[in-house]
Amino acid sequence: MLFGAAGVSAAAFLTSCTSNDDGDDDNSSQQQQANVSDDKPGKPVTIGFAGPEADHGWLNAINDNARSRAKTYEDVTLDITEGSNDTATQIGQVDSLINKKVDVLVILPADGKAMTQAGLKAMRAGIPVVNLDRIFDDPQAYRCWIGGDNYGMGLNAGRFIGEQLKGKKNAKVVELAGLDNLELTQQRTAGFDDALKNYPNVEKVARQAAEFTVESGQRKMSDLLQAVPEFDAIWNHDDDQGVGVKRAIDQSGRDEFFMVGGAGSKAVMDSIKADDSVIKATVLYPPTMAASAIDLARALGQQKGVSGMAEFEIPASITLYSAVVSKENIDQYLPTGFN
Template sequence: MIVCLVAVLVAGCGADQETAQQAGSDKKDKIVIGAALPDFDDKWLSYLQDGMKQYEKTQENVEVIYVDAMNDASKQLSQVENFIQQKVDAIVLIPVDTTSAPNLVEKANQANLPIVVVNRIYDGVEAATAYVGSESIKAGLMEMEEVAKLLGGKGNIAIMNGQMGHEAQIKRTEGNKQVIERYPDMQVVLEGTAEWDRAKGMALMENWLQSGKQIDAVVSNNDEMAIGAIMALEAAGKLQDVVVAGVDATPDALEYVKAGKLQVTVYQNAIGQGQGGLEVAIKAAKGEKVEKFNWIPYELVTKENVDEYMKKWQ
C-alpha cells in the first residue's frame, strides 16, 4: 500500500516537473521582437504597422512589442535601450531621423542583438543586421518621368518636399530633378516643404497660388501633401490646369486618382515592408542567415491601372 502511494506521489511529482519544464520551454521558445516606430499617427506608417501585425498573426510563439517615439529621437533612443535591457530577441527599427539611427544600431550591435532597419535608409545602414524597404530615388524618377510625359516634356514644376533631411525627401526630390535636367523646356519654379502633411500641403499650395507664378505641375514627395495641393487648387478653380503627382498610393490617394484629380502616384508597399521587416527580424532572432538588403519595388499608378491597386487595400 505504502509502495503504491509512493509510486503515485512520484508519478505526480514527475508530471508536475514535466509541466513546469514544458512551461519553461514554452517561455524560452517564444520570440519577442521590439518594434521601435517613429509615429503611430503617420497615416502611411500605420499601414506598415498593419503589415507587421498581419504577419505576426501568422507566426506561432512570436510576440511583438510596438512603441511610439512620437517623432522624438531621444524618446526612441530610450525605447531602444529599454528593448536591450528587456533582452528582446530582435529589434525592428524605423528611425525617427537618419541622424540618430546609426547610434541606435550601434547600441543593438554592442548588445549582440539583431536589428532590422525598415523603410528609412541612410548612409551606413549596412551596420544593421538587415534593411527592408524601397529605393526612394526610384520613386522620384518614376513619378517625374510620368509627369514629363503628361506635360509633353515642357512646363513649370513646383516640388513639394517632405520633412527636410529625411532620406525619402532627399532622394525622391533628387530623382525628380534628375528627370527635369533631361528636359530643357522643364524647370523648377517653386520648391518648399509641407512636412508630409495634408493641411500643410494645402497651405503651401495656397501660398504658391498667391505668388502668381505659372505652375504646370505639382510634384509631391508623398500623397498626403499632394492631396492638400489638390484641395487648394480645387478651391481656386485651377485644378484642371495643373498636373498633380504624389508617392505612396494610399487608399485616400487612389480615390483621387480614380476621380482624375491626382494624375500620378507611385505605390510604396507599406504592408509588404511591414511584413518583410518582421519576417527578417524573426529569422535573425532564430540565428538564420538573412540578406543585408531586402528591396520592396515601387510601382507606377495612374488612372489606367488604379483599380488593380484599390483591390490591394480591400
C-alpha cells in the same frame, strides 16, 4: 519581393546547373530548401518593434503592417512599443526590449543618426537588428536594412510626368516638396530633376517646400497657384500633405494641370480610381516594408534564408521599388492604400 515564384524557379535552376549528376542535384536542392524561410511554423521568435510616433498616415500604416504580418505567423510574438519622436524616449524603449532579451529587433528610428548607438548596443548584445527605412549611420548597427527609394521615387514621378507631356511644347511643371532639411526630401527632388533632364520640352518653373502636414500643403499650394498663373503638372511629395494641396486646388477652381502624389494613400488611390480630380497618379513609398521587416526578423530568429533566394543568409540590404500607380494599374495597388 520576399516570396516571388520567379525567385524560386531561379534558385532551382541554379541548383541544377551547379550539380554534377542527378543525385548531387537532389542533395543540393534539399540542403538549400532546408535553409530557406517559409510559412510553416518553426522555432518561436519574439520580435521587438520600436518606431516613431504614428502622427502621420504613413507611419500609422507602418505599425498596422507590422502587427498584421506578425499575426499571420503562429511562431511569432510581437512586442511593439508605443512609439515616440523623442530620441531619448525611443532609446529607452529599445533598451527595454534589449533587457527583455527579445530574439530580434526591428527599429524604425525617429532619427537614424541619433539612434545609431541603440542599434549598436542591440547588436553587441547578440540581438540582430532589422533597420527599417531611416538608416543608421553605422552599418554595424544593423544586420539588415530594408526601406524605400527616395531618389527612385522622384525619378519615377519625373518620368511619368515627362511621358505625359512629351508631345507638348514648352511644358511647365511645379514641385511641392516636403521638409527641406530632410535628406529624403533632397533625394526626391534630385531624382525628379534628373528625370526631367530627359524631356527638354519640360521645364520646372517653381518649387515650394511644405512640412508633410495638411495645413502646410494647403498653404504652400496656395502660394504656388498665385505665383504661377499657368502650368501643366505638379508633383507633390507626400499624400498626407496632399489633402491640403487638393483643398487649395479646389478652392482656386483651376484644373488646367494634373497632379502626381507620393506615398500611396487610400484617399489618393480612390481619387485616381474615380478619375474625378486633377490627381492622376501617385508614386509609392510602400508601408508594406514593415510587413517585410517582420518576415526578415522571423527568418533571422530562425536562422533561415529568404524564400525564393539561393543564399543561406538574408540580404544585408533591400531597397523597395517606387511604383507609379495610375488608372491603368489602380486595381492592383488599391488594397495597399493607407488611411
